[in-house]
């Protein structure tokens with residue numbers, strides 16, 4: 001009897017799936033007559049309205065909620081996670097096995113220190129091979145920032161296929177320096193050299209297409225370790241705004257030097273990079289001259305250096321470049337003075353602005 005006194009409106013408010021047990025126990029507590037007249041719940045006579053309502057609610061809530069496993073993660077999500085974990089672990093194992101295979105192959109190779117001849121055969125495909133990685137590493141803007149500093153008579157060594165050509169400011173113009181003083185910007189002349197005739201020929205073709213108007217340019221197949229100062233000759237009258245020649249027509253001291261020497265990704269390919277840098281220092285204008293480098297080599301991190309070291313022989317054999325060189329140590333050994341240094345990409349990309357040591361510059365000045 002008492003059970004029928006429970007009002008449906010009140011039940012509706014309380015019948016959230018999580019509190020049905022509460023209702024049951026309350027119902028039991030408030031229905032002594034039911035307990036007395038029904039010794040066993042199994043023998044319960046026809047279901048009351050409340051019980052029917054509870055059952056309906058339970059069935060509805062079970063149908064509405066997605067199926068869940070005992071730990072609360074839906075089976076679909078579990079399946080997806082399982083498949084993802086399987087794919088990742090299979091791919092990682094595959095990569096590790098390939099790496100191990102490459103390392104043992106690399107260690108068995110007998111590669112000479114001088115691998116610079118590789119570029120003669122890879123010249124035609126060089127640009128296509130490096131394009132993607134350079135884009136990903138945003139090397140274009142790093143090349144542009146470096147090369148825009150070039151001024152005066154400029155020499156680029158190890159110029160390769162001329163990947164820096166589009167960034168040079170060609171032609172001198174007056175400008176204002178960082179301290180508000182008037183300065184001369186841009187390149188008066190450009191000399192591009194590379195050991196590989198195939199590489200330098202691609203650079204020359206590129207330049208003719210890109211900058212046909214600029215004529216103070218020279219392309220030569222030459223070794224950076226022994227290059228001498230040999231600037232492009234100018235058409236008569238072209239030097240009228242410059243003070244490069246003395247009144248007697250004899251060369252001025254600057255003519256024995258370049259104002260700027262640029263090299264990008266070249267130290268990795270030379271047999272004696274420190275000696276080459278030292279030589280370049282000797283042909284850089286002693287006071288205001290600069291050597292601009294953008295190189296790649298060892299990282300800040302040991303784990304990455306181990307990978308570079310392990311794979312270096314096969315990379316050098318295939319691509320003509322030792323990618324595990326310590327660029328900082330090479331610069332130090334060269335004896336040049338560091339004006340600016342920066343590193344990116346876990347420390348594997350190195351930028352340097354160098355100049356001849358000032359005591360050697362003073363001695364050069366006395367001569």
Ligand SMILES: C[S@@+](CC[C@H](N)C(=O)[O-])C[C@H]1O[C@@H](n2cnc3c(N)ncnc32)[C@H](O)[C@@H]1O
Nearest residue numbers: 116119158159160194195196223224264265269
């Ligand atoms: C990795 S490529 C870099 C080319 C280009 N500088 C660039 O940034 O894309 C290295 C280049 O250095 C050149 N090279 C290697 N040893 C050289 C040397 N002793 N003198 C001049 N060039 C050299 C190679 O022929 C090749 O073109």
